[in-house]
Amino acid sequence: GIQVEQSPPDLILQEGANSTLRCNFSDSVNNLQWFHQNPWGQLINLFYIPSGTKQNGRLSATTVATERYSLLYISSSQTTDSGVYFCAVEGGGGADGLTFGKGTHLIIQP
Template identity: 90%
Template sequence: GIQVEQSPPDLILQEGANSTLRCNFSDSVNNLQWFHQNPWGQLINLFYIPSGTKQNGRLSATTVATERYSLLYISSSQTTDSGVYFCAVEPSTGGFKTIFGAGTRLFVKA
């Protein structure tokens, strides 16, 4: 099946710093989403981005489907950005399944 790899696995930032999270996938996908899991376990939809670039406040994401990767940018990080960031894809040949990467655990220090 499709492999979804996220890097880095762990990241510690000073408040105000910028960061880039990467998601590589091994096969073609119909869809790609970025989620933020807060400390209470809730998965929050950040972006639905099968291709192109989107921005929402301090967050932006870019997916280059032909090269099988997506990037999530966090600018001017805040302590509330802490948590785990997941990339999830729907394989082109998978049929309605959303497959998750292992996540990037982010801690933003005050």
């Protein structure tokens, strides 16, 4: 199956800093999503981005499908951005479930 690797595993930043999270995957994908898991465990979809670039406020994401990686950018970090960020992919043709990376644990300090 597809392998998903995320880096860095942990990241500690001061409020206001910018960050880049990376997701590498081992095969072509039909679906790639970025999620944020808050400290209470709720997973929230941030982007559906199997290719191209999207932006939503302070967050943006870029997927270069031909090179099998995706980047999540967080600008002007706030303490509420803390949590775990997951990249998840699906390589099949149907809705067969996502393969998740192990996540990046982000801590934003005031």
